[in-house]
Amino acid sequence: MSVARKALEMTQAAAEAIVQRAETRYDAHRQEILRSTDRMFALLMIGQWIFAIGVALIFSPYGWQGKVKTVHMHVWIALFLGAAIISLPVALAWRRPGELLTRHVIAAGQMLSSALLIHLSGGRIETHFHVFGSLAFLAFYRDWPVLLTGTVVVATEHLIRGILWPESVYGIPNPEWWRFLEHAFWVVFCISILIPSCRRGVRDMRVLAERGAELEALSENQWRKSSVVDRAAADARGDD
């Protein structure tokens, strides 16, 4: 085998190894972000559930059935519906962190948590801010389809509940028919900014991994040069 061919094969093997390490670094970085965001949402959802129960206990702790004082339905809704909403996302975040299904279930669960809080606050417009905060948190994944899942869930939920129980969503019994479109517009506005940001985040991670590979390649080049110099010096000294 000629020296030139052997050198070419060595270069190809080294390049392959460096590219593989870059891919591994990129995947590890991405997984770390996905897993840590899953863990953040698991804690956030538990916190929101406790908060929802607190809201129900503070604003509507009791109801009346005739002369009998009972625990208000909102408290049970917060307790049991809230638990039902968060149980699967939290379980997946705990058992299967970093997986595609986990973050999409979390996106749906987070939007349903927003819906629960909106209902418990009697459709207060300020509670709708929770939806926008949630979208921003979902962008931490840097995986833009997750934002689409959240958007579809919250839009569908607003549409259905707006038809069946408008007071629960908007705080008034007879909102304009197009009110859900207004809400959907602001959600789309929000994700139209977040989606490019997510894509940019992924690109930056890729560039970081590739920059590491380029530096490794430079280091390999320097090592080869120094090896040649060392060998030449050894030859000059007459070493074996």
Add this chain to the structure above:
Amino acid sequence: MTVDTNVEGQLRKGYDRVDVPAPGGGKRSLTRKQFETLPLRERVSYLIEGTAQFFLDGQPISASEAMRS
């Protein structure tokens, strides 16, 4: 060895053009953006072989200097 502690100066460093071997022999000149869109394996091979020549403002610079930004 001296370390450049001028942050503004460091940010301006890097390269704006690079010459790499052309497939049929000779060289082809690429902008930084063109070089960065080459497959990673190809870029890495040039750097390992030391066959990429980097330039900043028309002046040749070392690969290690080019990779600083």
